[in-house]
Amino acid sequence: MVRISEFQIKDVVNVGDGKKLGNISDIDINLQTGKIEAIIISGTGKILGFFGKEEEVIIPWRNILKIGEDVILVRFKEANEFSGQDEDD
Template sequence: MVKISEFQIKDVVNVSDGRRLGNIGDIEINLTTGRIEAVVISGSGRMLGIFGKEEEIVISWKNIIKIGQDVILVRYKGFEEKLSDEG
């Protein structure tokens, strides 16, 4: 069993490009099934949205590849698309 507090200290890394996305700030749970549907990555501070609010990244549970001792490996394609749109 894993506690939420243990999830929050792990770095989340995108296997598509090796980038560190941040840390888990929240978890979306389906109240009917009791299952985790997604994890929410807190904004990294580099990408500030309107009024300075940090963007959140939502990763579906099915896109979590591996939960290791120090990192969580995920498959996320939206990150590089946002970076290419800025440049």
């Protein structure tokens, strides 16, 4: 078992590019099933949040590949990564 406090201090890393996405700020729980639906990562924002709103990154539970001692490996694609996938057409 893992406590939420232990879960929140782990770094969340995207396996696609090795980039650190941040740390878990919240989780979505389905109250009907009692299962975690997604993890929410607060965006790092702009310079100390002065120049824009921090955006949240929502990672569906099915995209979590591995929960390790210090890191959580996830599969995540940003919206701008989806464009240009079919360049062979």
